[in-house]
Amino acid sequence: xxxxASTLPNMILSLGTxxxxxGAILGGVYAVTKEPIARxxxxxxxxxxRQVAPEFNNDPTAESxxxxxxxxxxxxxxxxxxDGRLNGAAVETSSNNGFAGEITVMAGFNADGSVRDYRVxxxxxxxxxxxxxxxxFRDPAGARSVIGKNPETTPFYVTKDKEQHGAxxxxxxxxxxxxxxLESMRDAYQAYKQFQExx
Amino acid sequence: MKYWKIIYNGxxxxxxxxxxxxxxxxxxxxxxxxxxxxxxxxxTAAVLICSNGxxxxxxxxxxxxxxxPAYIVVIASFVTVLQLLINAYMPxxxxxxxxFIPLIVVNCILLGxxxxxxxxxxVVESLCDGLGCGVGFTLALTLLGSxxxxxxxxxxxxxxxxxxxxxxxxxxxxxGAFIALGYLIAxxxxxxxx
Numbered sequence: 001x002x003x004x005a006s007t008l009p010n011m012i013l014s015l016g017t018x019x020x021x022x023g024a025i026l027g028g029v030y031a032v033t034k035e036p037i038a039r040x041x042x043x044x045x046x047x048x049x050r051q052v053a054p055e056f057n058n059d060p061t062a063e064s065x066x067x068x069x070x071x072x073x074x075x076x077x078x079x080x081x082x083d084g085r086l087n088g089a090a091v092e093t094s095s096n097n098g099f100a101g102e103i104t105v106m107a108g109f110n111a112d113g114s115v116r117d118y119r120v121x122x123x124x125x126x127x128x129x130x131x132x133x134x135x136x137f138r139d140p141a142g143a144r145s146v147i148g149k150n151p152e153t154t155p156f157y158v159t160k161d162k163e164q165h166g167a168x169x170x171x172x173x174x175x176x177x178x179x180x181x182l183e184s185m186r187d188a189y190q191a192y193k194q195f196q197e198x199x
Numbered sequence: 200m201k202y203w204k205i206i207y208n209g210x211x212x213x214x215x216x217x218x219x220x221x222x223x224x225x226x227x228x229x230x231x232x233x234x235x236x237x238x239x240x241x242x243t244a245a246v247l248i249c250s251n252g253x254x255x256x257x258x259x260x261x262x263x264x265x266x267x268p269a270y271i272v273v274i275a276s277f278v279t280v281l282q283l284l285i286n287a288y289m290p291x292x293x294x295x296x297x298x299f300i301p302l303i304v305v306n307c308i309l310l311g312x313x314x315x316x317x318x319x320x321x322v323v324e325s326l327c328d329g330l331g332c333g334v335g336f337t338l339a340l341t342l343l344g345s346x347x348x349x350x351x352x353x354x355x356x357x358x359x360x361x362x363x364x365x366x367x368x369x370x371x372x373x374x375g376a377f378i379a380l381g382y383l384i385a386x387x388x389x390x391x392x393x
Contacts, residue, residue, distance in 0.1 A: 006264040014261050018269045022276040029280045033287035040290050124298060126231070129371060173368050 044121070045092075045106075049078050052108025052117040054088035056080035067191040075191035087111055089195065091188035092121070098180040100124045103133075105181065107188035114150040115185065123177075130177025137168070137181065144169045146182075151189040156182045202327045209331025215308045216339035216380075217387040222308040226340060227376040229299055233356050236344025237337065239299045244333025246281060246303050247312060250274045251329035254317040270313045278304045308336060339383075346379045347371065 004010045049060050060078035068074050075093040079086060088111050094104040104122035109115060120134045137146045143159065146168060157166030158178050170178030215221045225243070230236040253273050261269045282300045285293050303309070312332055317325040345355055351370035353361040369375040 003259050004262045006262040010262045011265045015265045015269055018257070018261065018272050022272045026276055026279055029283050033283040036287035037283070040287065040293075044290070126372075173371075 048092075048106040048119045048121060049080075049090040049108075052106050052119055053078065053080040053090040054082075054108070054110055054116055056082055056087055058082075060090060065195065067194050069187055069190055069194075071187075073187050075187055077191055077195045079195070086196065088116060089192050091191050093184050093188045093191065094122075095180040095184045095187070097176070097183060098123065098125055099130050099174070099176045100126065103177075103180050103184060105184040105188065107185055109189065109192045112150065113152055113189065113192065114148055115146050115189075117147060118185070120181075125177045126174065130171060130174040132171055132174070133177060133181050136171050136178075142169045143167060146185060151186055156186045156189070158182065202323065205324055205327040206331035206334070209328060209333070210335040210338065212391070213332075214335040214339055214387070215311075215332050216336060216343070217384050218391075219308075219311070220384075221311045222306045222336065223380075225299075225302050225306045226343065227373065227380065229302065230340050230344040230347055230376060231351070231371050232348040233341055233344040235299070236340035236342075238296050239302070240333070240337025240340040242281070242296055242299055243303050243306055243308065244330070244337055246274065246277045247309055247333045247336075248326060248329035249277045250309055251312055251317040251325040252322055253277075254313040255320060255322045255325035258318045266318065267310070267314075270310060270318075274309045274313070275304050308332060343376070343379055343383060346383065347375055350379070351375060 004014060046061060053060065056079075058079070058081040060080055063081070064076050064078045066074055066076050073093060073095075075091050078090040078092070080088045080090065088109050090106055090108045092104065092106050094102050096102055101124040102122060103120065103125070106119045106121055107115060108117045118137065123131065123133065125131045125133065136144055139145055146156065149156075149168075155165045155167045157164035158168055158170035158175060159166045160170060160175060161179075168178075168182060170182075209215070213219060216223075216226050222243070225239060229239040250270075250273055254270050257269070257273070258266075278300060281303075285296060285300065312328060316328045320328070347370045349355050349360060351366050351368060353359060353363045353366040367375070370379060
């Protein structure tokens, strides 16, 4: 077959066809995958709650509440109730002070306010540096771990931040990412505390 | 035999990274670890094979003057479709590969191969070329990622080889990527000429 000549009608026709076909395919795939993607997202969230929150027998997603903090950040608190008593909570929060975009963290607290566990839900930090936050802040080496520590009694700042008496070792060469992560943990704790008070 | 030669050409004599120096942005940016390099390579290879095939199939229908936008639409569509599908049905893969997929669309290997090869050859040859270049790109990225991960963090594919404290942080960061790539290109050139 001979190649179509570059006349105006030919160009409009062929480029139009290509874009229409591509648009139709994209629309179709989007429609088909929309529901599974939403399901995956919801599942990921429930899974994260289950991993970080203490034992519960309620439905934390249904009983979740949004709490707006003084600094304008909105956290979502998923209470973990055991037989009607508050056993702790999972708190989802995010920070825009990371090195590359938003960092979303799901933090789990025990009833006394100490950190039970955490999951980094979303981050785009430098691979090999800031992206290590998922593992770093649970590493028992030095003062890296935040697990079991209470933000009330332990200053959740990197040790470099002397003014705040920082007590958590930040990720080597990723101080900005570490600060953003710890900021999220502090916010999550504030939200949890407010949630407890309002209760 | 002819097809095998096209595939081989993409892997060694016409390697997209070490010889053609295409896709440097993705190459330098994503190869901080061997696994990241491998993943980026595989994702790009998948799109490259598909886009090469389609570009070659529609090449007679697209007039010369509008071929670039037409090819870009094809490539971007494949990337988006791939991203949606992985998002929906492969959550495990999405966790490791997710951030790399949108980057494929800006990779000039795709447009480069569409222009230089798929726009001039038949569908089967173009698929072979996509496969060869894809494999070549994957190998190059994995190699570069391995070097950087080993020198930077003392591990390989996440397995610790020597203590991380002795690693040179430089190699995890951008300057290390340029240095490592430069030396790798020099070594590959030496081997090719030998």
